[in-house]
Amino acid sequence: MLHVEGLCAGYHRLQILHEVGLRVGAGEIVAVVGGNGAGKTTTLKAIAGLLAPTSGTITFDGEPATGVRPSELVRRGLVLVPEDRALFGPLTVAENLRMGGWTRGRQPLEEDLEQVFELFPILAERRRQPAETLSGGQQQMLAIGRAMMARPRLLMLDEPSTGLSPKLTWAVLEAVQRIRERGVAVLLVEQNAAHALGIADRAYVLESGSIVLTGQGRELVRDDRVRAAYLGL
Template sequence: MLEIASAVVSYGRIQAVRDASLRVSEGELIALIGPNGAGKSTLLNAASGLLRAHSGSIMFAGHHIAGWRPDKIARAGLLQVPEGRQVLGPLSVEDNLLLGRQAAAGRPPRHALDDIYRLFPILQERRQQKAGTLSGGQQQMLAIGRALMGCPRLLMLDEPSLGLAPIIVKQVFDALRDLRETGLTILLVEQNASLALAISDRAYVMEHGRIVLGGPSAELRHDPRVIEHYLPSIDADASGDAPVFPE
C-alpha cells in the first residue's frame, strides 16, 4: 500500500530524514516510534505531500507520488490526521466531518456520519457545537472522524495521544483497534511506545532521521534495546535527544 525507499527530507541544510525506508501492506497497522526530533512527523508530511522528499521514492498503491500536490494525494486515498488536530474552529462538528468528504473523490464511502458517531458518540452529542470549543480529546476524535469521512485507503495519524488525558487516550486507541479490525490500513506515529507496540502489527524505530530498527511489534516489545531506550522513558522524554543503538 505504501513504500518509502531511501527518503531524504531536509529543512534548508538540515537533513531531518536520512535514507529512511519503510513499507505498509494493506490491512496492517504499522507504528513508527522514536523520540522528539527523530523525523517521524517529517516522514509522514513527505508521504502526504506537505513536504518534498529531496531524494528517494514514495509509492502509494503502485503510484510514484513524490512531487504530487497534497490534495491529489488525499484524493488518491492517503489521508493524514495531523499533529495538533487542526480542526476548523468556527465550523460545527458536523460541518467539519462533512468537509472531510471532499477527499473521497468518488470512492465508495467506507464511513458515513452515523459510523463516525458510533465510533465517537460524544461527537453526535456535540454535532452542532463549534469545533473550536471542544476539548483537546474531542478535537482529536473529530480530526480522526474527518479523515475517515474522506474514505482513506491508508490513514496516517501523527501523535494522536499528544496532550490528552489517559482516559481519552484509551478511548482514542480503542477506536483505532476497532478500525484495525475493519481492515483499515493505518500508519501510526506515536511517542507512547508502549501503546503503539501494543496496538500495531509491525513497528519501526526512528532516531536522528534514520530507521534503526524494524520488525513485528510483539518481538520489538521484548527487544532489550527497545526496552532499555524506549519503553520506560519515551513518554516522558522532552529533551529530543535520541539514544544511539549499537551496530
C-alpha cells in the first residue's frame, strides 16, 4: 500500500535521510523505531508531503505520492498525526473532530463522530470541553480521533506515547490495534521501542537517517542489538 524507496531528504543543505526504504501493506501495523534525532519525524513529513525529498520515490496505492500536496494525500487516505498533536486548543473536542473531516466536503460527519466516540468513550463525555482542558492522554486520543475523521487508509502516528504514563500509553496502543481491526494500516513511529514493537507486525530500526535493521516486531524485541540500544536490556 505504501512503498518508499531510496528516500533522501533534509533541511537546507543538510541531508538527514539516506536512502530510506520501507513499505506498509494493507492492514499492517508497521513500526519505525530509533533514538532521538534519528530522522523518524523527517521520514513521516516526507511521506505526508510536508517536506520535499531530494531523491527517492514514494507511492501510495500504486500512485506516485512524491510532489503531491499534503491535502491531496489526506484525501487519498494518507493521514498523519503529528508529534505536537496540533490541536485547536480553544475549540471543543467535537469541533476539533469535525475539523478532521473537512477534506470530505459536505458529507455528514455524524456516523464518523460516533465511531471515534466508540474508540475513545472519554471524548464523548468531554465533547463540549475545549481541547486545551484535556489531559495529555486525552489530547493524544483527540489527535488520533481527528485523523480518523478523514477516513484514513493509512494512519501515520508520530510518537503517540510522548508524555503519557505507561497505562495511558497502553490505552492508546490498544486503540491503535482496534483501528487496524477496522481495516486501517498503521505506520507507527516511536522512540519507545518496547511499546511499538509489542504491537507491530513488522518494524524498521532507523539510525542516523538510515534503516539499519528490519524484521517482525517480535523478532526485533529479541534482537540483542535492539535490546541493548533501545530497550535498555
